[in-house]
Amino acid sequence: MLHILFFLSLLFYASNGAVQDFCVADLTAPEGPAGYSCKKPAKVTVDDFVFSLGTVGNTSNIIKAAVTPAFATQFPGVNGLGISMARLDLAPDGVVPMHTHPGATEVLIVAQGTICTGFISSANSVYLATLKQGDIMVYPRGLLHFQINSGKTPALAFVSFSSANPGLQILDFALFANNLPSALVEKTTFLDDAQVKKLKAVLGGSG
Amino acid sequence: MLHILFFLSLLFYASNGAVQDFCVADLTAPEGPAGYSCKKPAKVTVDDFVFSLGTVGNTSNIIKAAVTPAFATQFPGVNGLGISMARLDLAPDGVVPMHTHPGATEVLIVAQGTICTGFISSANSVYLATLKQGDIMVYPRGLLHFQINSGKTPALAFVSFSSANPGLQILDFALFANNLPSALVEKTTFLDDAQVKKLKAVLGGSG
Amino acid sequence: MLHILFFLSLLFYASNGAVQDFCVADLTAPEGPAGYSCKKPAKVTVDDFVFSLGTVGNTSNIIKAAVTPAFATQFPGVNGLGISMARLDLAPDGVVPMHTHPGATEVLIVAQGTICTGFISSANSVYLATLKQGDIMVYPRGLLHFQINSGKTPALAFVSFSSANPGLQILDFALFANNLPSALVEKTTFLDDAQVKKLKAVLGGSG
Amino acid sequence: MLHILFFLSLLFYASNGAVQDFCVADLTAPEGPAGYSCKKPAKVTVDDFVFSLGTVGNTSNIIKAAVTPAFATQFPGVNGLGISMARLDLAPDGVVPMHTHPGATEVLIVAQGTICTGFISSANSVYLATLKQGDIMVYPRGLLHFQINSGKTPALAFVSFSSANPGLQILDFALFANNLPSALVEKTTFLDDAQVKKLKAVLGGSG
Amino acid sequence: MLHILFFLSLLFYASNGAVQDFCVADLTAPEGPAGYSCKKPAKVTVDDFVFSLGTVGNTSNIIKAAVTPAFATQFPGVNGLGISMARLDLAPDGVVPMHTHPGATEVLIVAQGTICTGFISSANSVYLATLKQGDIMVYPRGLLHFQINSGKTPALAFVSFSSANPGLQILDFALFANNLPSALVEKTTFLDDAQVKKLKAVLGGSG
Amino acid sequence: MLHILFFLSLLFYASNGAVQDFCVADLTAPEGPAGYSCKKPAKVTVDDFVFSLGTVGNTSNIIKAAVTPAFATQFPGVNGLGISMARLDLAPDGVVPMHTHPGATEVLIVAQGTICTGFISSANSVYLATLKQGDIMVYPRGLLHFQINSGKTPALAFVSFSSANPGLQILDFALFANNLPSALVEKTTFLDDAQVKKLKAVLGGSG
Structure with missing residues (x-):
């Protein structure tokens, strides 16, 4: 039985060197270019x-x-x-x-x-x-x-x-649901002024 | 109208510099570490x-x-x-x-x-x-x-x-459905000889 | 002098194991997901x-x-x-x-x-x-x-x-300069039919 | 000598823009999907x-x-x-x-x-x-x-x-040294109940 | 108008799931192998x-x-x-x-x-x-x-x-503008001692 | 026994969809940015x-x-x-x-x-x-x-x-064992002309 404990302790030593197969998002910690910080493994559950x-x-x-x-x-x-x-x-x-x-x-x-x-x-x-x-x-x-x-x-x-x-970039939102000036929308899309203003009104855009 | 043709030809020139947003697999051409070779764009269809x-x-x-x-x-x-x-x-x-x-x-x-x-x-x-x-x-x-x-x-x-x-590596296939010798399976999994031979028989393994 | 030749031959042996720092595109060979095939290093020039x-x-x-x-x-x-x-x-x-x-x-x-x-x-x-x-x-x-x-x-x-x-995906080209049916453009962009047809006419789209 | 100082100061300015060729693990700071946070460069030593x-x-x-x-x-x-x-x-x-x-x-x-x-x-x-x-x-x-x-x-x-x-995922540990229920092990590996229970006992698994 | 608000609220819900197309560097937060931590999106400006x-x-x-x-x-x-x-x-x-x-x-x-x-x-x-x-x-x-x-x-x-x-690794700086001992520079580059010491003096290296 | 054959045939169908865990280099086929083309799996051996x-x-x-x-x-x-x-x-x-x-x-x-x-x-x-x-x-x-x-x-x-x-880029080879003109070596490394020519002679460089 002693041998078995050795087995467990020694090999788990190796195993513990690689505790992280995953990096469950911790939304409260800093975010980096590769994603959110990881929750501590001990706090991770199947949920x-x-x-x-x-x-x-x-x-x-x-x-x-x-x-x-x-x-x-x-x-x-x-x-x-x-x-x-x-x-x-x-x-x-x-x-x-x-x-x-x-x-x-x-x-x-x-x-x-x-x-x-x-x-x-x-x-x-x-x-x-x-x-x-x-x-x-x-x-x-x-x-x-x-x-x-x-x-x-x-x-x-x-x-x-x-x-x-x-x-997710929805085209109509990008063009008509923010403060991008109508003149710029028209200049860069060739849409008519009336069309732009109509959709800005519907979608809540300004400018 | 001339201007429009210019528009099309000039900007499509740029656009054609980037014909490949995708690389549909050509199963008949060489495969590399990143995947199959690409079908010629002209042969790609929605299918x-x-x-x-x-x-x-x-x-x-x-x-x-x-x-x-x-x-x-x-x-x-x-x-x-x-x-x-x-x-x-x-x-x-x-x-x-x-x-x-x-x-x-x-x-x-x-x-x-x-x-x-x-x-x-x-x-x-x-x-x-x-x-x-x-x-x-x-x-x-x-x-x-x-x-x-x-x-x-x-x-x-x-x-x-x-x-x-x-x-896709199915555990039972890897252990019991090929020619990996039973002695090696037993030595590396601690499974009993009878168990290994029983499953080798079921799954068509040899050795 | 003999030693120097040894130096050159032995270490170049190593060096030749890594001939490719780059992969100059060979447009005539298969293309894969990571890019074009490489020209043979001997054919590569500063041009x-x-x-x-x-x-x-x-x-x-x-x-x-x-x-x-x-x-x-x-x-x-x-x-x-x-x-x-x-x-x-x-x-x-x-x-x-x-x-x-x-x-x-x-x-x-x-x-x-x-x-x-x-x-x-x-x-x-x-x-x-x-x-x-x-x-x-x-x-x-x-x-x-x-x-x-x-x-x-x-x-x-x-x-x-x-x-x-x-x-390079130019918005107006994607919407108005191909055969994407006007009805689909209108349905998915909320643009008016007259607007879509006007720009399709200008940009050469059909449908 | 003045010129030399200019040389040093100006080019080190550029060089300091790229202080990090490496990211020595700081085990006390947040971990992300790409690895541990980096120690401050000033604290890094050859050790x-x-x-x-x-x-x-x-x-x-x-x-x-x-x-x-x-x-x-x-x-x-x-x-x-x-x-x-x-x-x-x-x-x-x-x-x-x-x-x-x-x-x-x-x-x-x-x-x-x-x-x-x-x-x-x-x-x-x-x-x-x-x-x-x-x-x-x-x-x-x-x-x-x-x-x-x-x-x-x-x-x-x-x-x-x-x-x-x-x-590092050791097969016997994954199957027999944790609380994965024996019934699930048997169902998903086709191993016999006696075999599973024997190895669970040896390796300290429960369930 | 109610429908429009639904439209906005529902789809922005989706959109907000993907607030980060970028990760503007926050130089005060931990750095990781993939780069600096991200500034909070709300603090990001065009500057x-x-x-x-x-x-x-x-x-x-x-x-x-x-x-x-x-x-x-x-x-x-x-x-x-x-x-x-x-x-x-x-x-x-x-x-x-x-x-x-x-x-x-x-x-x-x-x-x-x-x-x-x-x-x-x-x-x-x-x-x-x-x-x-x-x-x-x-x-x-x-x-x-x-x-x-x-x-x-x-x-x-x-x-x-x-x-x-x-x-940015400038060769002369790496060889002559730090404390890398002259003997090691000479041994690993075959440069003469006088040459190494001359450039160390010019570039402020020691050793 | 029929069931077992079904088992094998059906799941191997899945398995065969993923024949390539590796891409053993075929030095005779095109090379791409991600490496050499792959040998056909059937020709791959443990060697x-x-x-x-x-x-x-x-x-x-x-x-x-x-x-x-x-x-x-x-x-x-x-x-x-x-x-x-x-x-x-x-x-x-x-x-x-x-x-x-x-x-x-x-x-x-x-x-x-x-x-x-x-x-x-x-x-x-x-x-x-x-x-x-x-x-x-x-x-x-x-x-x-x-x-x-x-x-x-x-x-x-x-x-x-x-x-x-x-x-593998060996510094002395890059500087002294090819046809990079001595004047350019000297200009870009601050090495003395005599030093450059001495090492060019030893290492077989020209120019």
Whole structure:
């Protein structure tokens, strides 16, 4: 039995040299370029590695859609591990408007319904598809893409990202929902002044 | 109109300098450490970026489970993009046996049923959970983990990986389904000779 | 003297084990996720590492601007080295329209003139600045940004990227200069039909 | 002499802009996904970069083997540099049991004695070798492998890892030396109940 | 209008999950292997992303040259983004002596004058060029290189690096401007004792 | 038995989706920025993963030292895995002259004898140590360093690198053993003309 204790103590010595296979986010400590600081291993529990995307998002809004993220901020277990998820709910006629993820590739899987989706490449090619339950699509990192419920029933999709913090830049928000002056929007997008002002009014932008 | 053509030609010149946002796998060309060679952009179509995981896997087997991968080999659009997926079907009492993905973190989402699952860390802590529909769990890179259908109905899950080629090392296959000599298995696992030979017989191993 | 030859032969043996500090792009060989294949070291010359951005771009176009890239495709020496450059010429009133680089951070330095520029973050904050000669600005990876000549003389800037192949997605091209159907553009951007069709006509888009 | 001082002051200005070629681990500050925080450069000494693996490990244990790590936790100079080492002592008949390093490739060099070793790939191929003094072997990242002293004298090996914190998951510990319930071990490994309970008893596992 | 507020609140919820597209350096918080800690997003302003390299460096020194860095320490906006810049001023006959950047590839663009420059590869090939205004050259990571003003007027160049903290090791400083004992310098470089002592005296080295 | 065959066929299907845990170098196929192309898995044998550094290097040369590399070119199994090794033999008074590895951190372990060694940082600090058997030292990426046998008996060390292709730039070779013109060497190093010409003659340089 003595030998066994030696076995345990000696090899655990080695094992303890590598306590960190993961770095569960400690949102109260400094954040660095690679992500949040790590919680002390002794404080980590299975709850850090489990999250629920089981609640239907509220689609009673103008886009009839909801995005529920499970990024490192919400789901601390993925911090530093190069992956995260989100849930997409689309009521009939719902749309996730044109957007990009500045730091990640996305893969989408349709769990319910039918989704018309696509992305546009740097070479300006359009890749469009209509996805049914069980279909997956990949959107390469940083490219404009969108999802539309093209069926008559609610659609549900789950998306995964190649980053624990993929970012999300919604085109209409970037152009019309902040204080970027209308003159600059018009100059850099060739949109008409009336169009810009109309969408600024709808989305709460100023300037 | 002349100006517009200038606009197009000049800026597309810049744009063409960056034709590759992606590197769709060309399985017939050389493979390198970062993945497969890229298909010529002109030959890429939307079909390269879409794949179906919509077919129920055949669970009429000893483990009552099936894994359907959408890695770069099956789903060429993810090549080089640091992400991939797979589908898990588990009949009642089905199990995806203890395994690792040598090169990737995994995130699982339960689409149907109830799954008992867990992983073991380098520090030898066990993180166990029972997941219901909509729950997600992350398994940090390279650690032993498993999934069991703990409900009475078929379970379905989709898993995402932080690599286009995550690898899959099933423990029982590594120990009992190849020509690794029984003496070496026993010496390095402390399993009894009878146990090793029994499982080698079941799984088709020799030696 | 014999010893010296030994010195040379033995240590060069080691040195030759590491012939590749670089991977000059061979545009005729397969491309992979990490970049182009490498030219044979014996065929590499200093010309592979030198490129001219000394020619003023032609700004006689609708945007009164020109972008001249020195990405791996044009400048093979940067292949695999995680950096590249481009030249920006902006006539008075010229504009580089709203765009992103899906795979790279950009740093710009003003060589001549005055440039009004900015980017929008994922959190929808706007970062705007007017840059004079010698000023530099960084645009984090994947975010929408633009440059406008806000002076009365031609402006010249040089930009560097954190990738040998940064990509370039010009917003107006992605929305209006390809075959993405107008209905989808409208649905995913909330732009009016007349606006979309007007810009599609200007930029040569169909659908 | 004035010029020389200028020389020093001006160029050191540049040099001081890049004080950190390394990030010696400060074990008292927050840890992040990329490793430990850095000690202040002024407090770094050569002792941070030097470590001794010169002491023979205590092999008076059940496996007749000892692993002495020089990971970032023990050897702070390697923090953030993507490399670390360990020492392996194997008495005659000693064994480093089946294990993986979740986050690193390993290269082993035999300093004394004879070592029988091998790894198993994802494709379930077995790569076995008997190594003599001066032989090296590489074990790709995350795959199961082992080392056995197959000679009649003590064996000594040094191993290097492609990470400052490679992790170490010993199969028997993961299965039998924690509180993972026997029923789950059996269900996910197909091992017999008696076998599992026997090894749990030996290795101190519960459940 | 209610719907619009829903739209904003729901989607910003998603957006806020990804507040950090950047990690502006907080020089007062812990530094890690991936760079400085991040300033709180709310404290970030456009000034963090803008820096001036517009001031001519003081070349009244022995090398008739000046290097003005815009690395993460000076220019906090580039922290974690894999890119940085510097300004080179070279009076006639000025020289940036033989040096390396341990952690980055460099690209140089000539803004004024004529620069004779080159690098030496691991395979001991010399790549030499004389650059005029608008010419760019890439120096692969970690290799010895230099710049000389080979014209009759002041030269100005801007350099970009593939790291926010590229490092700078000036050969003469490493050999002659510290306390590395002369005997070790001579033994490891084959330089004569008189030569070493002469340069140590000039550059302020001891030992 | 039928069930078992199903088990094998179904799960191997998954397993075969991930055939490549490694990328053994095929020296006859194109090389890319991430390394050599991969040998077909079916042609890979254990010999690809094993290499001998067991032969004493020939130290009958001017530096009384020999370096025997096991980089990807010599040892194809490490290709793409971010690690490699080399053997250092130093006769009494032998020296591995001042050098850098442009692309890798190095860790050295002394197997026999006594080695005086050190490196110089970007901040121009000198880190010097005398290592005995079993001592290890880390040399951060890209910094000048050297090794000297400071004992009376032959010294042997093994070094590991954080890259499969670390590069090796020997300072004297870069300055004196190629066609870099003496005038440029002198201008960029402040060495005297006589010193430069003397070493060019010894080392076979021209110009």
